[in-house]
Each structure stands twice: as structure tokens, then as C-alpha cells.
Amino acid sequence: MTSGLSRPDSPDTPGASRPEEGEVAPFDGPTLAVRDLRVHFPITSGFLLRRQTGTVKAVDGLSFDIAPGETLGLVGESGSGKTTTGRAILQLQRPTSGSVEFRGVELTSMSAAKLRPLRSEMQIIFQDPYGSLNPRMSAGRIIGEPLAVHGLAGDKNQRRERVAELLGRVGLNSAMMDRYPHEFSGGQRQRIGIARALAGEPSFIVCDEPVSALDVSIQAQILNLLSDLQDEFNISYLFIAHDLSVVRHISDRVAVMYLGKIMELATSAELYENPMHPYTRALMSAVPIPDPRLERQRERIVLEGDMPSPINPPSGCVFRTRCPIATEECAGVVPELTERSPGHRVACIKV
Amino acid sequence: MTSGISNNQADAGLESRHLLDVRDLATRFATAEGYVQAVNGVSFHIDEGEILGLVGESGCGKSVTSLSIMRLVPNPPGEITRGSVLFEGRDLQKISEREMRRVRGGSIGMIFQEPMTSLNPVLTIGRQITEAIEVHLDLKRASARNRAVEILDRVGLPDPRRRFDDYPHQLSGGQRQRVMIAMAISCNPRLLIADEATTALDVTIQAQILELLQSLCEEFRMALLIITHNLGVVARYAQRVAVMYAGKIIETGAADQIYSAPRHPYTAGLLSSVPRLDAAVGARLTPIEGEIPDLANLPPGCAFEPRCRWAVDRCRAESPGLIHVEPGHDAACWEYERVALDLAANRQRS
Ligand SMILES: Nc1ncnc2c1ncn2[C@@H]1O[C@H](COP(=O)(O)OP(=O)(O)OP(=O)(O)O)[C@@H](O)[C@H]1O
């Protein structure tokens, strides 16, 4: 990943200048540029007269780029805002403010009708391979539907052919086309979800916990498949998961989220070798490594308490209530995500 | 049979120097496809103060093993067909249901996989804990309440005195799981069975809970059976490991032995499937190909044979039992020596 040609407001643009071949509209910027993205949900109460009584700041000021063929990992505890971020990027949830540029095109101001043709290029794969597939549709129809909707593969026969090809690409037998979701195992259903996402020849896929529900041996098969597809089609991924080992494995760079904010962003190698934010360090130390000898030597930082409610987040740094090194100062200032070494950004005034 | 020291009785052979000693346990379920052999001759033991990790992928029989120990397998369709469970010298399979009820939640605590189904929705969380404490520890209501608050505090439930009168639905998933854990340890169990107790929790919370359980083992010599699919958790906390596949324990030994020199191809396959936090960037995983067998139609030989690259004719014909491979280390594989050599050669190369 080379870094150059960054625009003035661009906090990180690895590979931004990498040219793409054979594109209809040549664009040499990042696949995705997100600036100060916010998603705030109103909390209402009262039965007849619903009044807004508060706000959940699910996503609160995120900025990052994803280069072509790059995977950005998004890791964080439950409720930190990962899914909301993915949905807001795809405009499945309209952001409260901020900008999302997909291949240089601003999405946030675009109407639903204008977005529709872009949808095939930006896809999503969900955690739950059971819930996300229509149980009354055959695998062939599930995968073929995006082709029909976006008018991507001529007649019915051509569509069947393309579906067979996609099934083969994700490691399933094309004879399985006429089976229904309940006739597949969890790993096979996840492959169908991936085939469906691939149908539109996307350049960007949000993978929202795509392997969290799977057993380790199946998980490894799916992770390898996602890497292979990325190499083959130069797809960019936003890879969301709460499991830092999985995220680090598949990602070029990792963003660590806490209560709607990015605490640290670094390359996968740098994040393990030189974690700087106290939250990253605690998170890392909480993840056990399958190696008993190594485990006996590792430092264990045990955080106290739970993540606070996003309805009343702490003032200043949102992590300070559980932070081992927080001082009074941290209640007063919201730390900015600042660059500490090339490509390594941290939001903490203490490190 | 309430005493295990009865030498001249019919089951005189059933004595054990271990706290828990499970021998040849088998449990099946009657289904439309025939009998599902969920637990198929499982043997293992745990000593006082020890932590044993029981690992294996979904459906291999971990939960049914623990439910069988506690005699909580739904019958029908479930049925324990053979085996014994020696605990503190008694065979739990033979004692009366009344005696078994004193064991459950008393000397053996259990944290179930699904927290919502195991908390009573119409009782406050405080009442659910004090009820158990009153019965098993014979405490009066006021002292039971104090003990419950103290335990809720130890498992990290914020503001336990105030949350005491909450109902389960008023708590978050993570908080409910902590209440389950508090209930399980409230009566000072000799053995705690934790079935995926922390799987649904965030890693930082998981670490809090597991550190607490580990400290109970160190302080009070409590034994802990950690049931999980997370190989990292077992590596960090367990002294010994048992790996399960298709209803059988296929490898068991000290954690160091299992992780650094596995002898069973399935164990080795699991270890090379998991992404490690400390792995070099760009390292590729080596998944186990194929899928788990159908427990209603197990092959006559080794259940892992269809997925195994070391398989020979004997593996198809004859199912291997656990074979002693080194002190404290057993593996159910006919070809374990060849497997070990190949794996060692691979490690050398990388
Ligand atoms: N439609 C909504 N209305 C109100 N609040 C919401 C809505 N969607 C999400 N939230 C809140 O926003 C916060 C972030 O939720 P989100 O689902 O993005 O988290 P996450 O990081 O994906 O968590 P998980 O790991 O559990 O999937 C949570 O507090 C959640 O309750």
C-alpha cells in the first residue's frame, strides 16, 4: 500500500493514487472516503405525545479512507457503533451529518432513486446466515435476484449460468442451486450470502461479523474465501467484528471503536506491535492467544465495569471511566484522533 | 449408594481419587432420523482446584456431556445409556433424584449456555440467588441477602444493592449472564461447570469473569470445567484439555502438550484454523476441509476419517479408543506417531 496524493482534508489515504485499469470512469482516489460521520438516534418517550428525551450518539465523528483492494477492520465491543457505521456508509441508515464519498461520489445527499444503480457496486454480508436469506427462495433465486434487479445478466438461461459460476466461485456445487436455505449448513449459507454479494460485481463490501456465528474450521474456510475474492477482484472491504484476532488477520488496517468514536487506527502489524491507546492495550490483553506457554507470560490488563450507556456518555474522553491512566484532565477535553507516526492515529491526551 | 468407600458392594470397582471421574458416559436422542449418539463413551476426570477445558465445535456433544453429568438431559427424547459419574466418591447416576437436587446448585454449580432460559422471569434476581443460598447453605434470609449482594458485587454487577430487586428482563444480556454466574458460585461449589459461560460477552467482560473464576479455584480449591469452542480461553486458563469430536473425547492431556504437540489430526486442524492475535500479517489459515459427520449415521471406523489426510484402511474399519501417547497425554488415532512426525516436520519448515 503506497501513500501519496492525499487531499488536504484526507487523514489517511494509503494507496489512494493507485490507478485502476479498465474502469469506465477512471478514478484514482480511495474507494471510500468517510469524513466526520455521525449517526444520532433520538430517544423518545410518552405514549400519545412522543417527545424526544435524549439522543444515542451511535456514531460520533468518524473519518477514514479505504483504498481499492484494501480491508479496513472495525473492531469494538457490543454497542460501540460498528453496524451503524456500516449501514450509514451504505445509506441504509441516513447519517445525521458528515460525508461519505464512494469512488469520489457523495452519497449522503443522493436520493434513493439515484442510489439504486450504485447499490450493486456496494454490497453487505451479514452475520446471521440464517436470518439474512429468504427461507422461501431457492439458493439460485437468492443469488440471481440482484442480477435481475440490476439487469446484469440477460435472460433466464444466462442468469442460471452466472449463478452456477458464482456458486462454484464460493466453493459450492452448482447442483445446489435449487435447494432452500434450511437445507444448507451455517457455513454453506454464509457462502450463499457471499455469492449474492458478488453477483453485482461490487468494488466495496461491508462484511458485518461474517464469521462470528461459525465454527472455527468453517470460519477459516470463509476467511480464506474472502481474501481470495479480494485478490481476484480487487474489492475493498470494511470488515466489522468484535473478535480482534479475526479482524487483525484479515485487515490491512484496523480501527478500534469505543462508544461511537475511533480510539486508534493503525496497520495490523503496528496495532499488535505498538498499541498506544489504553483501550486498545486492554482489549488486546483480554484476547487470549491459543498458546499456553505464551499466555503465562502475557500482561493482563483487566478493565473494570461495563461500557457506559451511549445515552449519557462520559464528558471529555468517553473511555475515561474505565481507563487505567485517566486523570481529571480527561473529563474536560475530547481527545482528537491525531497522527503519531505515519498511518498510526490515536485519540488520547495521555499517550 | 451414598458412600464410595463401600468395598464389599457390587460397584466396589467404582472408586476414584479424583473429585469428578466420568467413565464411559453415553447419551443418545431418539429422532426421526434414528438415534443421535450425542455422547458416545466419554471418560475424563477433574481434581480439586483444577481447571479442565472441554473444547470442540458446535454439536460435538459438550453441552449434552455436562447435562448428563447433572442428570438434566430431557427424557424423552434423551437417554443416558451407560457410564458412571463419580463425584466425591458417589456415583451420581445412582443416587435418588432428591439427593441429586442437593448436589445441583450445591456442591456442583453450573452456568448454562442460554442465560435467558435459565433465569426465572417472574422472580427478582435477588430472590433467585437467596433462594439457593437459603436451601444449600442453610442461612437465614437477612444473611442470605448480604451474601447475595456480596457475590453480585464480585461478579461485577454495577450497584448490586439497587439491582437486587430487578427482574431479569430489566438487565442487559451481559448483566444477566453475571447473575447466572453469581447464582452458580453463591453456594461455594466444589465443582463449577461453565458451559460457554462467557461466549456471549465482550472480551473485556469475559476476562473479568474468567479471572474471578480462576481466583476461586486458587483460593478455595474449587474445580472448574470450562466448556467452550474458544481455544484461546482454554490456553489461558486450563491446566488440562479434553478435545471432543462427534460425541467422543479424541485427545486429552496437559494444555502444553495439546497445544505444542497435538497427536490427533482434528486437534491439529483446529489449531491451524484459528487466527491468532500474534500471527504475522498475511499468514494464511489452514482450515479443516469437509464437514462434521451426521451423529445419527456415524461411520463404523474413526468419525474423523472422511476429513483426515492421514487416514489408512484400518481407520475406516475400526474406531480407535484413546491411546496412551506419553505420560498424561492420550489420543484416539491409529496413526498418531506418523501425524506427530509430519506435524513436527511442518513446524521445522515454518
Ligand atoms: N435504530 C436505532 N435506534 C436507536 N438506537 C439504535 C438504533 N440502532 C442502533 N442503536 C444504538 O446504537 C448503538 C450502536 O449500535 P450498533 O448496532 O451499531 O453497535 P455494534 O457495534 O454493531 O454492536 P454489536 O457488536 O452488538 O453488533 C447501540 O447503543 C444501539 O443500541
Ligand SMILES: Nc1ncnc2c1ncn2[C@@H]1O[C@H](COP(=O)(O)OP(=O)(O)OP(=O)(O)O)[C@@H](O)[C@H]1O
Ligand atoms: N433434545 C435433543 N434432541 C435431539 N438431538 C439433540 C438434542 N439435544 C442435543 N442434540 C444433539 O446432540 C448433539 C450434541 O449437542 P450439544 O448441545 O451437546 O453440542 P455442543 O457441543 O454443546 O455444541 P455447541 O458448541 O453448539 O453448544 C448435537 O448433534 C445435537 O443436535
Ligand SMILES: [Mg+2]
Ligand atoms: Mg453489530
Ligand SMILES: [Mg+2]
Ligand atoms: Mg453447547
